[in-house]
Amino acid sequence: MRSGFVTLVGRPNAGKSTLLNCLVGAKISIASAKPQTTRLRVAGVRHRPDAQIVFVDTPGIAKPVTSLGKQLNETALAALASLEPLDVICMVIDATAPLGRGDRTIWQSLPTGARAVVAVTKCDRASRAQVLAQLGTAAAFDADAYFPVSGVTGEGTDALLEHLFAGLVEGPAYFPAETITDQPEAWRIAETVREQLLARLSDELPYSIAVRVTEWTPDRIRCDIAVERPSQKGIVIGRGGRLLRAAGTAARRELGLEGVYLELRVRVEPDWQRTPDAVARMLAPQAPSAPRR
Ligand SMILES: Nc1nc2c(ncn2[C@@H]2O[C@H](COP(=O)(O)OP(=O)(O)OP(=O)(O)O)[C@@H](O)[C@H]2O)c(=O)[nH]1
Numbered sequence: 001m002r003s004g005f006v007t008l009v010g011r012p013n014a015g016k017s018t019l020l021n022c023l024v025g026a027k028i029s030i031a032s033a034k035p036q037t038t039r040l041r042v043a044g045v046r047h048r049p050d051a052q053i054v055f056v057d058t059p060g061i062a063k064p065v066t067s068l069g070k071q072l073n074e075t076a077l078a079a080l081a082s083l084e085p086l087d088v089i090c091m092v093i094d095a096t097a098p099l100g101r102g103d104r105t106i107w108q109s110l111p112t113g114a115r116a117v118v119a120v121t122k123c124d125r126a127s128r129a130q131v132l133a134q135l136g137t138a139a140a141f142d143a144d145a146y147f148p149v150s151g152v153t154g155e156g157t158d159a160l161l162e163h164l165f166a167g168l169v170e171g172p173a174y175f176p177a178e179t180i181t182d183q184p185e186a187w188r189i190a191e192t193v194r195e196q197l198l199a200r201l202s203d204e205l206p207y208s209i210a211v212r213v214t215e216w217t218p219d220r221i222r223c224d225i226a227v228e229r230p231s232q233k234g235i236v237i238g239r240g241g242r243l244l245r246a247a248g249t250a251a252r253r254e255l256g257l258e259g260v261y262l263e264l265r266v267r268v269e270p271d272w273q274r275t276p277d278a279v280a281r282m283l284a285p286q287a288p289s290a291p292r293r
């Protein structure tokens, strides 16, 4: 058996989670057009009969403004700090955004001597010239290898995957063959609800939303949706409850929970993303199987 860890890092919104899902071949980590979507270190596992790669998704690294931002940075940096010598770092760069100081700062914060590859992603949306220019600029990073990819169409990801599998060393199966993530089912439910809300909301609101499963019985799941101000509550619920209902229906469908009553309750947790205690509560691990009555 050969195995290893590959940690994806990069700026917020670079396309890390979309790429992780593509590399694993299953939806593990939610994605959205708004930055700071990923809030925890999330593992997604790609299995082969004689090999296994544990991909690790991390929050985007950026200058923090709030306690939430600070926590996300710390989570990503802690993932880097805990790397073992043979682990691989996959630095994810957005082909459609100029490569800037943010990317350089991240590259410089990688542990010295680490094995690192660069994935320039969103190539389906960039021109050839843009992709080449981005690869050219990123060449200064002196990574082990460079891959133009798309997490949406999958182009280039086979080459990346083969490179990563080829670099594995002898090691244990970290996860059993049927396990593709380290996150509990309750987390997946809460995240799917949050993703459906993010897809329907604009502006600053996405940062203010946190979702947790608070009750789970065979025929009923309740999710608490925290917002920061009373005015946001109305926006999330939508006129006549329309937005919340649409998000709930879509989440239930994606989760295959038709027939289960998914209760979405919106409540105000004033300024939670600026309050360290509240941030810790919102990001705390969800119980493996959610609490029962
Ligand atoms: N066209 C295209 N869009 C992409 C690709 N990868 C990601 N996106 C889009 O870019 C946005 C951000 O993607 P995410 O995967 O959430 O990015 P992230 O780096 O995980 O973001 P954070 O978790 O916020 O740090 C979403 O709207 C994705 O649909 C890609 O390869 N092609």
Ligand SMILES: [Mg+2]
Pocket (backbone or CB within 6 Å): 016, 017, 018, 029, 030, 031, 037, 038, 057, 058, 059, 060
């Ligand atoms: Mg993400």
